[in-house]
Amino acid sequence: xxxxxxxxVSSGAAALFLPACGSGTDRSALLPADPAVAAREAxxxxxxxxxxxRSLTAGPVDLDLAGTVVKTWGFDGDPVDATAGDILExxxxxxxPEDTTIHWHGIALRNDMDGVHDLTQPAVAPGNSFTYRFAVxxxxxxxxxxxxxxxLDRALYAPLVIADPDERGDYDVEHVxxxxxWLAGTPEDAFAGLTSGGDMEGMDGMEGMEGMDGMxxxxxxxxxxxxxxxxxxxxxxxINQRPPEDRPTFEVPADxxxxxxxxxxxxxxxxxxxxxxxxxxxxxxxGFPIEPVEVDAVLLGMGERYxxxxxxxxxxxxxxxMAEGKDQKAVAVLRSGSGExxxxxxxPAELDGKLLTYSDLEPTDDVRLSAVEPDTAFTLDxxxxxxxxxxxxxxxxxxxxxxxxxxxxxxxxxxxxNRSTMWHPMHLHGHTFALGDTGARKDTAIVKPDQEIAVxxxxxxxxxxxxxxxxxxxxxxGMAGVISYVR
Numbered sequence: 001x002x003x004x005x006x007x008x009v010s011s012g013a014a015a016l017f018l019p020a021c022g023s024g025t026d027r028s029a030l031l032p033a034d035p036a037v038a039a040r041e042a043x044x045x046x047x048x049x050x051x052x053x054r055s056l057t058a059g060p061v062d063l064d065l066a067g068t069v070v071k072t073w074g075f076d077g078d079p080v081d082a083t084a085g086d087i088l089e090x091x092x093x094x095x096x097p098e099d100t101t102i103h104w105h106g107i108a109l110r111n112d113m114d115g116v117h118d119l120t121q122p123a124v125a126p127g128n129s130f131t132y133r134f135a136v137x138x139x140x141x142x143x144x145x146x147x148x149x150x151x152l153d154r155a156l157y158a159p160l161v162i163a164d165p166d167e168r169g170d171y172d173v174e175h176v177x178x179x180x181x182w183l184a185g186t187p188e189d190a191f192a193g194l195t196s197g198g199d200m201e202g203m204d205g206m207e208g209m210e211g212m213d214g215m216x217x218x219x220x221x222x223x224x225x226x227x228x229x230x231x232x233x234x235x236x237x238x239i240n241q242r243p244p245e246d247r248p249t250f251e252v253p254a255d256x257x258x259x260x261x262x263x264x265x266x267x268x269x270x271x272x273x274x275x276x277x278x279x280x281x282x283x284x285x286x287g288f289p290i291e292p293v294e295v296d297a298v299l300l301g302m303g304e305r306y307x308x309x310x311x312x313x314x315x316x317x318x319x320x321x322m323a324e325g326k327d328q329k330a331v332a333v334l335r336s337g338s339g340e341x342x343x344x345x346x347x348p349a350e351l352d353g354k355l356l357t358y359s360d361l362e363p364t365d366d367v368r369l370s371a372v373e374p375d376t377a378f379t380l381d382x383x384x385x386x387x388x389x390x391x392x393x394x395x396x397x398x399x400x401x402x403x404x405x406x407x408x409x410x411x412x413x414x415x416x417x418n419r420s421t422m423w424h425p426m427h428l429h430g431h432t433f434a435l436g437d438t439g440a441r442k443d444t445a446i447v448k449p450d451q452e453i454a455v456x457x458x459x460x461x462x463x464x465x466x467x468x469x470x471x472x473x474x475x476x477x478g479m480a481g482v483i484s485y486v487r
Contacts, residue, residue, distance in 0.1 A: 106432075113134040172257050227421055411456060417451075426467065466483075
């Protein structure tokens with residue numbers, strides 16, 4: 001478990017924590033309770049905005065995996081969705097046996113609602129409740145999940161779709177596909193195995209695991225990802241919490257236009273997604289519009305989302321999300337009219353066709369950042385070792401790394417250089433960045449081994465924000481830092 005060595009800082013009613021290493025400057029951090037956070041939220045809140053109230057309980061749940069009922073943790077309650085401009089008010093009750101939070105992945109929300117325990121809020125203790133309330137300024141495909149320990153690698157996630165009141169698309173139907181890697185045993189046992197070099201002696205809770213499930217097999221390799229594809233071996237892979245043996249079917253009217261919102265909610269797996277007999281027109285990346293581009297397949301790292309449009313041909317066709325490098329897949333069916341369902345083991349040729357790349361992504365003019373030289377820049381080395389299972393930034397864990405200090409109103413450039421032998425999907429909280437200087441707007445980007453990626457963002461959302469690898473196990477081992485607004 002990533003330790004929480006922090007020094008206490010306080011701002012008004014809040015008492016929260018920052019990484020132990022300071023920058024040595026005299027500037028003060030803008031904490032979640034700082035008036036600047038509320039002032040920025042006021043600019044996002046429209047007069048007379050609709051309030052969408054929802055209730056969620058995080059607790060033990062039974063999940064039916066093709067007739068086998070497994071006990072896990074999940075969210076129970078109202079579906080959470082809204083329209084851009086709404087105020088979302090979600091009351092979380094914690095019925096888990098440990099602390100939890102909710103992080104609203106991809107939303108540029110107020111800092112004190114971001115759901116990072118000990119950084120933006122105290123964790124929600126068992127038996128307690130917390131109400132998240134924030135304006136949702138931008139439409140898009142997002143999801144929510146805990147930001148506490150390894151809880152994401154259970155069933156504690158759900159989609160969050162923010163509708164566009166000025167939607168330009170003319171779709172006959174819309175479907176959300178949440179793709180996930182399903183672990184036999186517990187993530188805590190898997191992490192213990194990884195950090196002990198694979199020694200399984202004395203590990204409890206492994207009943208029902210086959211072979212080395214939950215442990216790195218050392219054989220998950222992918223040229224597409226630049227080498228080793230993942231640390232953890234999974235029992236199966238799911239679409240909308242259903243395994244291949246009980247695959248979901250997504251209905252589309254004959255010759256109808258379907259919008260599919262693809263979300264990778266997994267913890268250790270990239271997915272290459274294609275539909276047999278169809279090309280995909282990609283229209284949005286991480287919630288933000290791009291100039292439509294036609295491809296055969298898309299690759300999603302953990303935390304990434306793509307919206308694609310498909311004109312459905314008559315019949316039934318396989319939707320396949322290949323677990324990249326792991327020789328497993330999640331599957332579903334796209335159906336338009338009658339026809340026999342494709343076999344479960346169908347492998348669309350499109351999986352090996354034209355694959356979407358970041359260079360294909362061109363933002364629409366209304367979301368493109370202006371071409372302005374950055375006011376400040378940081379170079380971050382992504383470091384770590386699979387053998388020792390130590391991951392960090394600049395050779396340090398989050399507990400050891402000094403915050404990256406910025407000021408409100410600045411244009412900020414981050415250059416992320418992968419000095420490790422494994423790929424990392426890097427996610428920035430509270431903002432979207434442009435790939436390069438003025439490229440597609442995203443909040444999560446894959447950085448492959450020996451690769452360097454530069455991203456740029458506007459410092460327009462004061463507070464304390466995490467930047468981290470969205471591999472749940474790399475994050476738990478320490479691959480994270482804090483983007484700290486200061487005055």
